[in-house]
Amino acid sequence: MHSNFLKYFDEVARQGSIRKAASILNVSSTTVNRKILDVESQLGTPLFDRTPEGVALTSVGTILLEHCRKTLYDFERAKIMMDDLRDMRTGHLQLSTIDSVAYGILPDALRQFSRKFPDISFSVTTAQPDVIMQSVAAGEIDVAISFLMDLHPDVRVVNEKSAPFGIIIRPDHPLAGRPNVRLVDVAGNRFVRTTDARGGNSYLDHRVANVANKLKTHVYSNNLFVAKEMILAGHGVGIYTKIGFLDEIRAGKLCFVPLLEDGLSDIRVATLVSASSGLGPVKHHICKVIGDLLTDLRLDS
Template identity: 35%
Template structure:
């Protein structure tokens, strides 16, 4: 049995839902469902009880789950041993990223990488968007994830995604009636600020930087999970891209509207690497896998 089929099966068993497995794997639900049915056809037995609220492993599925987990584990051990002979599967990956990437993309990327490169170690730092390129330039990080509107010399973006910032709000908020939100429209409502420093530079939009500096926030907090809970609790609105809110936007628990500010319409996020030094093989591999996930994230955001 192909490793990807086993991976899909394990994820569906863990989530109890093809849809949830699809969201975690960034693979179309129809593709996962098709592979599960193919697996059942090959084995000649159903693996799940189909319930109104999801899927539950039956005894045959539980037996296969144990086999699949053992098989993939042994396969990864074997790959690690073979590649260790070539010195390609050890190393240390240093990442600096703005906090939004810690909600889904980075955890999923590291989780996937650990399955394939279990001997690799990590230093992962959460920081403000405009600080990320400096950390990559200085060598404190090998890879950065941030907005890439103005990159200094010494770094370059190797993967880009259109994920502009906008206003995140709870359902039913008055601003939800707007197709685009003007900065002045935000003034009557409590604002939750992720940092005392603007999330983008004044060189990109002096108007937005002035708005950020002049506001009187209801709260300033650099934790995206906490801000997300405050927004969902109706305590205020905030300024984010869709990066950290895909699941909540998909479920309708939160809404997102773009700013009526042309300078922000095409704001991109990207993966940033140094130009003056070569990255180790294992770090290059990690970058490639993150790039694929960033593209999937962009597609998911565009569909909302």
């Protein structure tokens, strides 16, 4: 429907009078009335009951008014966002992510984002998924990328991607080239494993608590770079998502083999924001960049 009709219809409903609405809108009563009559004719039903005292919404008019006001609100909000986008010159984004994303797609995302917003600065921290979720819910973080687990009611998922765990091995490992494996297939290997920097169990340990303590671990580290170097040097097999090893896998230095294991094959990585803070132009753009990069990745094989 024409935007003029939406404005006319909304104002007539507010005033209960075509004449009063026309005066506020600075148009003639005839113009307002004709526009409403045209739409009533198209719909085949009246939107207002006309009385000597003015007009009152019919049941159909009440339904249409809800649509009308939502459309006007969304349009005004879109205009504000576009104005914000045009006026945006400086600002700061607080980002938090799991370690693997910091080594994977985040640098590319920031490079792409900075081409459009060169004067926006960043703070980037890495943390465990539970800490990230709480920080986003509390409004301490603008945008986060983390495993999608135990979603907090105050956190909104903007986009997500399947990112199952698998083994990370060198190309000369006997299991390289397998379409998938189970933990029992690799139980005899030495492992390179992640520890929580706080001294607790890692995300992997929580997902496979009944198996994790049986793995023969050669190297523990809370730093993905160290873990990666140990795997490259042949000191063990890693159990990670593919996202933190993309460069090495593309270069043929490492291989990823998906794990067919309950709790490890259904993992998803998501872009998260506070449900209460809204998604302005800057956050919307960084989330879109991250989402596009995730979409282009094949993380399950």
